[in-house]
Every structure is written in C-alpha cells, then in structure tokens.
Amino acid sequence: MKKHSSLMLVFVLFFASILAACGNSGSGGGTASKGKSEDAVTVNIFQFKVEFKQQFEDTAKKYMEEHPNVKINVETVGGGNDYGQALKAKIASKNEPDIFNIGGPEDLKQHASRLADLSDMKATKNVVDESLLSPVQKDGKTYGIPMNQEGYGLIYNKDIFEKAGVKAEDIKTLDDLEEVSKKIDSQKDKLGLTAVYALPGKEKWVLADHGASMFLASDFDNDIQKAADAKTLPFKNKDLFKQYLDIQNEYSKKPVASLDYSQQVEELFSTGKVAMIQQGNWAYPTIESVNPEIAEKVGLIAVPTDSKELTIPVGVANNWAVNKKSDEKVQKAAKDFLDWLYTSDEGKNIVMEDFKFIPAYKDYDTSKIADPLSKEIYKYSEEGKTTAWVFKGYPTGYTDDALGAYLQDYLTGKLTFDEAIKKSQDAWEKARK
Numbered sequence: 001m002k003k004h005s006s007l008m009l010v011f012v013l014f015f016a017s018i019l020a021a022c023g024n025s026g027s028g029g030g031t032a033s034k035g036k037s038e039d040a041v042t043v044n045i046f047q048f049k050v051e052f053k054q055q056f057e058d059t060a061k062k063y064m065e066e067h068p069n070v071k072i073n074v075e076t077v078g079g080g081n082d083y084g085q086a087l088k089a090k091i092a093s094k095n096e097p098d099i100f101n102i103g104g105p106e107d108l109k110q111h112a113s114r115l116a117d118l119s120d121m122k123a124t125k126n127v128v129d130e131s132l133l134s135p136v137q138k139d140g141k142t143y144g145i146p147m148n149q150e151g152y153g154l155i156y157n158k159d160i161f162e163k164a165g166v167k168a169e170d171i172k173t174l175d176d177l178e179e180v181s182k183k184i185d186s187q188k189d190k191l192g193l194t195a196v197y198a199l200p201g202k203e204k205w206v207l208a209d210h211g212a213s214m215f216l217a218s219d220f221d222n223d224i225q226k227a228a229d230a231k232t233l234p235f236k237n238k239d240l241f242k243q244y245l246d247i248q249n250e251y252s253k254k255p256v257a258s259l260d261y262s263q264q265v266e267e268l269f270s271t272g273k274v275a276m277i278q279q280g281n282w283a284y285p286t287i288e289s290v291n292p293e294i295a296e297k298v299g300l301i302a303v304p305t306d307s308k309e310l311t312i313p314v315g316v317a318n319n320w321a322v323n324k325k326s327d328e329k330v331q332k333a334a335k336d337f338l339d340w341l342y343t344s345d346e347g348k349n350i351v352m353e354d355f356k357f358i359p360a361y362k363d364y365d366t367s368k369i370a371d372p373l374s375k376e377i378y379k380y381s382e383e384g385k386t387t388a389w390v391f392k393g394y395p396t397g398y399t400d401d402a403l404g405a406y407l408q409d410y411l412t413g414k415l416t417f418d419e420a421i422k423k424s425q426d427a428w429e430k431a432r433k
Contacts, residue, residue: 114325155287184196
C-alpha cells in the first residue's frame, strides 16, 4: 500500500508539472511556449491606427519570417470606433494584449498597473525630442514610446484653389478663411464641387480632440500636463472656435451629423468633390490610394487661432506600451520587435516608405519624407511653429461623453454654442473633482 501511494504521488506530480508547463505565467495575452523551442513566443498587439493596418500586418509578417520563433498577432480597432473603450473591454475579457496604445497622462493613470518600464529600450533613447516622451513619463520612468509624429490643419486641393482664384497663403485670420470659403462656394458648379468642406460631425474626435484643442492650447500654455492637471476649462477662445466651426458647417456637405471620416476623406475629398477638410498627414495614404492625381495636389493650411503667428498642432498620435502582466519572455519579444521597427535599417525604411510616418526618432533620412502633407508639417516642426495636442490631457472619456457629444448637439441645433461649452466646462470640473 505504501509503495502504491508513492507511485500515485509520482503520477500526480508528473501531471501537475505538465499543466504548469502549459500555463502562462502572466495575465497578458501572449504566451511563451516550452518544449520544441525554448524561445518560441506569441505577441498579441492591439492597436488603433486603421490607416496603416495592412502595412503594419505586412511588417509583422516580415518580422516573423526573420524571427521564426516569434508569432505576432495584430488586431486593429479604430476609425469610427472608440479605441479606449475597446481596450477596456479587451482587458476585461481576460485576453489582454501584450502591446497596446496609450495616449498621455490620463491613460498613464488608468493603465498604471500593467505598464512596463521602457526606459532602457534602444528606441526610447533614440527619441528625437525628450518632450515627446513627457506625456508618458512618471517618476523618472518611461512607459510608452512614440508611434510617430503627426500634425493637422485644413487639407486643401491646390488645383481647386487655383481654378477658384484663391491662395492658401492669404489665409492668416478666420475672416480670411471665411472670405476664401465664400469665393469657392460661389463657384461650386463651375468647379464641380458638392461643397467647400466635408465636416464629419459624426466623428467626435474631429470636433473635440482636433478641432477644439487648437483653440484650447493657449489656455494651458501649450502644455499637455497642465491640461491633465487643470481643475477647470477656461475656453478663453471659444468665440474663435465657434467662428471656425460655423464656417465649416455653413459651407459643408449636409447633413454634417451623418458624415464620418471615411466619407469625408475617401468619398468627398479624394474624389475632388470638396476643396478642404480638417485632417492630418495620416489621411494621405488613403487619399493617394483613392486618387493619386489629387494626392499630388494637396497642401496644408494652418488654422488661424489667437496665435500671433500661424502654427500647426504637432504631436504623437499614440504611444506603444508593453503589458508588464505578460510573460517575461513575451515582454522581451515585444520590446525587441519595437526596437527593430524603429532603430534597425530595415525598420526605418518601413517607417518612412511603407507607413509614410514623420519619424519621432533620431538617425532617419528625413529627405525621404515622401508626401506633401508630412513635408509641410515637418517644416513647421523644424521652425518651431507648433502647438501641443492638449486634448491628450483631457479627462478620461471627455471627448465621447462630454465635449464631442455637446458639440454634436450644437451642430444639430439641440444646444446653443454657449450651452454646449457650459455643459463641457461643467463636465470637466466634475471629472476633476
């Protein structure tokens, strides 16, 4: 009997060791396989940038070909979908990603328990400007690395402007913008236009993040962290923002409430049906894929705000974060992939030529910046004529639950502009209590 018990104990311990080997030591989605290859790992990436979805997936395949012990799964949620909410749902499902995106101070607080320290990564040390890291730094540690640099303003069709007899360089104030808009509108039929603008009122981020942020930057001294710490929302330039929004709304294809990003960029601007849209260099690959001829004729207008000189809002669209709850080998593989992407010669070519990014890292041949929008943004950046993306300091959920929603209500006539702003200010204070 004693001999039988010992034998049973051996079997129990044997099966327990097999079960343990099959498990994942972390809570993240990736796994480190043991057995055939000690180094085989799976890295699950959950990212928001729909504009380079295919190129990014192709890059992952290329990396896997060169690193056969690494499998990379890419899942993309963005565009008209709320990435922040989707990430929360992903985490709640217990199928956490190993690499995901974070924006700034609010995301840093929200995901603090699962952010790995990336301070020692080669990519981190190669960031072109330390200020690009500040929104994702705390207590001397860095918890995210920039995806790229991006900028935005009013993308315009140079051919339409020339035929209409107007010049982008003449737009130095909002009154100038209104005058140019009127002149183009008066020639719509001759120019073959549906409207002057395509204002995507369905996209809260276009209204609240990018639109409002341009007029809020001075409230926070152009500092994302000050926005993140602010208890109140001054909105000193609300009247200028109203004028800007009203110009677009008056001369936009209607109804603006049903216009989304895809319709704005693909169906209207890229087909030459509208002259101007508020977007950034991320839209260029789409424009080029729909109509290469129009892509060659695009330019970028700096939106006049209260600044003494025209500036372009330039920032980091999102940062890559690594889940510290993932298996340690998965974390290493995740960091190795990101380092390869941004610091290897092959990765740099992909970033510049396939992704068409404005690099956020040193030792890139910036003469290879291919598209005219990125060239214009890079020029503004080099000259120091930029403003911060202060929307990165908005309270969590503020765009969707407050400012963006109230601005939509203004565009559809449910609220006056002053009511929309007052409700937005109240929501800010409530969120910061």
